[in-house]
Each structure stands twice: as structure tokens, then as C-alpha cells.
Amino acid sequence: MELPVEFREYAVAALGEEVAQGLFDVIGSGEEITSVRVNPFKVDESSVEEGFFPAEVEGKVKWSELGHYLKERPVFTLDPLFHAGGYYVQEASSMYMELALNAIEKDYAARCGEEEGTFFAQRVNALDLCAAPGGKSTHLVSLLGKDSLLVSNEVIKSRSVILADNIAKWGCDNVVVTNNDPSDFGAFEGLFDLIVVDAPCSGEGLFRKEPEAIGEWSPANVQLCAQRQQRILADIWPALAPGGYLIYSTCTYNKHENDGNLAWLEGLGCNIVTSSSFTTASESGIILTEKGGLQFVPCKIKGEGQFMAVVRKEGDWEPSSFGSAAQGKKKKGGKDAKKGAPQMDKDCRYLPDNYVKVLQGDLVKGYRKELYEKIKFVEENLRTVLSGIAVANKKGKDYVPHADFALQAVVADMVASECLPDGISAVEVGREDALKFLAKEPLVLPGAPMGYVLLVYRGLGLGFVKNLGNRTNNLLPMARRIRMEIR
Numbered sequence: 484m485e486l487p488v489e490f491r492e493y494a495v496a497a498l499g500e501e502v503a504q505g506l507f508d509v510i511g512s513g514e515e516i517t518s519v520r521v522n523p524f525k526v527d528e529s530s531v532e533e534g535f536f537p538a539e540v541e542g543k544v545k546w547s548e549l550g551h552y553l554k555e556r557p558v559f560t561l562d563p564l565f566h567a568g569g570y571y572v573q574e575a576s577s578m579y580m581e582l583a584l585n586a587i588e589k590d591y592a593a594r595c596g597e598e599e600g601t602f603f604a605q606r607v608n609a610l611d612l613c614a615a616p617g618g619k620s621t622h623l624v625s626l627l628g629k630d631s632l633l634v635s636n637e638v639i640k641s642r643s644v645i646l647a648d649n650i651a652k653w654g655c656d657n658v659v660v661t662n663n664d665p666s667d668f669g670a671f672e673g674l675f676d677l678i679v680v681d682a683p684c685s686g687e688g689l690f691r692k693e694p695e696a697i698g699e700w701s702p703a704n705v706q707l708c709a710q711r712q713q714r715i716l717a718d719i720w721p722a723l724a725p726g727g728y729l730i731y732s733t734c735t736y737n738k739h740e741n742d743g744n745l746a747w748l749e750g751l752g753c754n755i756v757t758s759s760s761f762t763t764a765s766e767s768g769i770i771l772t773e774k775g776g777l778q779f780v781p782c783k784i785k786g787e788g789q790f791m792a793v794v795r796k797e798g799d800w801e802p803s804s805f806g807s808a809a810q811g812k813k814k815k816g817g818k819d820a821k822k823g824a825p826q827m828d829k830d831c832r833y834l835p836d837n838y839v840k841v842l843q844g845d846l847v848k849g850y851r852k853e854l855y856e857k858i859k860f861v862e863e864n865l866r867t868v869l870s871g872i873a874v875a876n877k878k879g880k881d882y883v884p885h886a887d888f889a890l891q892a893v894v895a896d897m898v899a900s901e902c903l904p905d906g907i908s909a910v911e912v913g914r915e916d917a918l919k920f921l922a923k924e925p926l927v928l929p930g931a932p933m934g935y936v937l938l939v940y941r942g943l944g945l946g947f948v949k950n951l952g953n954r955t956n957n958l959l960p961m962a963r964r965i966r967m968e969i970r
């Protein structure tokens with residue numbers, strides 16, 4: 484498809500004549516690149532080279548320790564490890580999170596005279612504002628400390644459900660998924676140490692991968708996107724702590740949505756700090772823009788188009804008071820104040836004692852004690868789609884293990900240490916049985932213990948069945964069922 488003249492002009496203005504020409508050439512090449520990012524909570528990097536993925540590995544993504552290229556695009560739906568949250572299929576340039584966090588560590592260290600690595604060693608409160616389907620969120624939570632909290636938000640309801648499903652598969656207990664507009668974060672003034680705004684944009688960076696996007700591009704749409712991005716940034720800016728960091732990204736090249744918006748952000752009171760991690764980036768072929776953002780251009784790197792910048796809000800950063808602020812504000816009357824104290828569950832033994840177990844209807848949910856007050860504050864102030872761990876449904880005296888529980892990193896640890904809770908046993912299955920389970924086809928497990936059985940595929944929990952001997956009851960939700968032919 485012909486590239487619009489104005490697109491070419493914008494690209495030349497942003498990238499210079501030579502790089503822009505290289506870009507125009509590769510857009511038409513139709514080259515397809517497949518990349519995946521492993522889940523460090525579930526997968527040991529050393530297993531990656533040994534046939535871990537359903538296609539051969541072609542090398543590492545230069546700017547992400549967790550990212551790998553595959554030689555071809557397999558049918559991921561037919562790989563049980565994909566369903567077990569062992570990895571996330573993500574376009575390589577979108578794996579910029581390590582570069583961003585590295586820039587933050589360097590900037591923080593230089594400002595505070597501390598060693599590098601001290602910012603994220605603390606308990607950080609992070610918000611990923613435009614998070615669906617979950618690429619940046621699953622990456623970010625993989626890099627944050629386990630005691631940090633990530634609020635992963637998506638404004639479009641149907642997309643927030645997809646986001647919640649991907650977060651559940653990733654298996655972390657420190658992510659809350661919400662479904663709110665950027666203007667809904669009033670109660671969080673100054674409470675987030677880190678905010679990611681991966682903004683809706685004109686999508687120029689996808690032109691090679693999705694040529695139909697070229698037909699939707701227009702200068703008017705670029706203006707519309709740039710203005711919407713400013714609205715989103717203005718709405719969320721008060722929620723960023725003084726001295727806190729904001730990562731802004733788009734998958735475009737033009738200055739209106741990228742450097743232009745960085746200049747506009749400076750007007751809100753911030754410094755652009757991305758260039759502090761430019762050494763790694765430049766070695767990878769990533770370009771530093773005039774304003775100090777990182778630009779991924781497909782003729783220079785192995786990936787699609789992406790722009791990313793990190794800014795630091797003016798002011799001195801202090802470890803956030805999120806927890807105590809949460810307690811203070813709760814007294815004024817939130818959801819709990821109206822509904823009464825949450826009902827605790829005392830009998831479910833599936834989670835260790837460092838979790839608070841709350842009964843919501845018949846659902847037992849587990850919240851790690853250190854995070855419970857913060858998560859409650861989020862639940863009271865935002866439309867929450869997913870929080871804590873869905874552990875089990877209480878049916879009389881029985882606790883029927885929840886499908887999400889099987890996917891938790893904490894359960895992967897239990898499997899690895901052969902330390903499953905009372906009432907649940909684990910059975911390792913091969914690919915054929917794993918796919919039968921995922922397709923909800925009849926499955927028999929000869930010799931397996933009776934009762935609740937966690938099906939394990941190559942060390943990772945897939946889901947639960949109730950083994951009745953001559954047959955099993957499959958506890959996988961219909962929504963997660965594989966619908967394609969599995970043979």
C-alpha cells in the first residue's frame with residue numbers, strides 16, 4: 484500500500500532523510516518477526532534454549548534479558564506452556580521496560596548519591612494506565628520487587644477482561660486490574676511512584692506488520708491522537724508522586740505524538756531522563772530523539788516502530804505513604820465502611836499463612852498480608868476487575884480449587900518443591916493430555932490420586948480436575964477453552 488505523503492514528511496522531520504528512507508523501504512518488505520518474553524517467576528532461563536518454545540529460538544532481544552526471537556511463528560494456541568503463562572507473545576520493540584527502569588535507576592542514583600538499583604529495591608507503587616492486553620504490565624511486574632504493587636488499568640471494559648485474564652495467567656499476587664478512565668484517579672494524588680502511559684496512538688509503528696493501518700492514517704488523526712494523549716497525561720499527572728517517574732510511550736514516529744508531547748509534558752514540571760540509559764540502547768541501534776526519547780525504527784533494530792521516554796516529576800521523592808494514606812482515607816468511608824468488615828475464611832488450607840483469606844460470596848481470595856491494605860484501598864476507589872488470588876469456591880465444607888490458583892507463581896513454587904497443600908495432588912501430563920484438558924475433552928488419569936488434581940505440564944500448573952477414577956471433571960472455565968482443532 485502507498486504511504487501517505489504527509490506520513491513521509493512527518494517521518495523525515497522526526498527521523499531525518501536517511502533513516503526515514505530506510506523505514507519506508509522496510510515497511511514494504513513484509514518481513515515478519517516473532518518474539519516472546521519469558522515469565523521469570525515460572526521459567527528458568529536455562530531451559531529456554533532446550534526446546535522450551537514451540538519454535539526454534541533465533542537469538543535474544545538485545546534490550547531485554549527476558550525477550551527471545553523465534554525462527555518462525557508457531558500456533559501458540561497449541562502450546563500448553565503458553566496457556567500456563569510460561570511466556571508472553573510480544574513485539575520486540577515493546578519490550579522496552581528494562582531500558583526504562585534502567586534509566587530510572589541511573590537517574591535516581593545520580594540524584595540521591597545512592598548506588599544503582601536502590602529505587603526499585605524499595606516497595607514501589609506503580610500504575611500502568613493504558614494496560615490492555617497486558618504486554619507492558621506483565622513485563623513491568625516481572626521486574627518490580629515482589630512487595631511492590633502494580634495497578635494495571637484499562638478504560639475499555641471488554642479489553643480490561645482480556646487484561647485480567649493475561650494477568651491471571653502470569654500468576655502474580657501483587658497486581659490489581661482496574662477498569663477506569665484516567666480522570667478517575669483523584670483519590671490517588673501523589674501516591675504512585677511510577678506511572679506508565681502506553682498511549683493510544685496513530686499506530687505508524689505497525690505499518691509493516693499490519694499494512695491495513697496505513698489506510699487509517701491521516702494528519703487529522705495524528706492531531707486527534709496527540710490531543711488525546713495530552714488529556715490522558717494531564718488527567719493522571721496529579722497521581723504521580725513528586726520526584727516520581729512516568730514512562731510515556733507510543734508506537735509512532737511523528738513528532739506531534741512523541742517529542743512534541745514530551746515538550747508539552749515539560750510544561751507540567753518534569754525532566755526527561757531517558758538518555759541516562761542510552762548506552763545499551765544505542766548499541767542496539769535505538770535512536771535518541773532531539774528531546775531525549777528512545778525511538779525504535781525497524782530499519783535500525785529487529786522489531787517494529789516504538790517510542791519511549793522517561794520523565795521525572797519535579798520535587799523530592801520519598802518512599803510512598805500509600806499504605807498509611809490508604810488507612811487514613813478509608814476512615815472517611817469507602818466500600819468497606821458501607822458494607823462492613825470483610826468476612827475472613829479460616830478453613831481453606833490451600834495458601835500459606837502469610838496470606839489474608841477473604842470470603843467474597845463463596846469465593847475464597849488470598850491477599851498477601853503486606854499488600855492487603857493497599858489493595859483494599861484500590862478496591863474501594865476504583866472499579867476492580869481482578870485482585871489478590873482467586874483460591875477456591877467454598878461448597879459446604881469443600882473447597883473447589885479455582886482455575887486461577889493453578890496459574891499462580893506461588894503454586895509453581897509448590898510444584899517445584901513438591902509441597903502441595905492438603906487436599907490437592909499434582910500429576911505431570913504430556914502434551915496430548917494437556918491439550919485434551921485445555922480443549923475440555925474427556926480425560927482419564929490412570930493411577931492418579933482421587934480428588935482434586937493439579938495438572939502440571941513441564942513443571943507449570945495448567946489447571947485442576949477432580950479425578951473420579953474412570954473419568955475426570957474438568958475445572959477449566961469455558962472462556963479459557965481452546966476452540967481450535969487440537970490434532
Ligand code: SAM
Nearest residue numbers: 613614615616617618619638639681682683715
Ligand atoms: N500497554 C498495552 C500493552 O502493552 O499490552 C497496550 C496499550 S495500547 C497501545 C493503548 C490502550 O489505551 C488500549 O488498550 C486502549 O483501549 C486504551 N485507551 C484508548 N483510549 C483511551 C483513553 N482515552 N484513556 C486511556 N486509555 C485509552
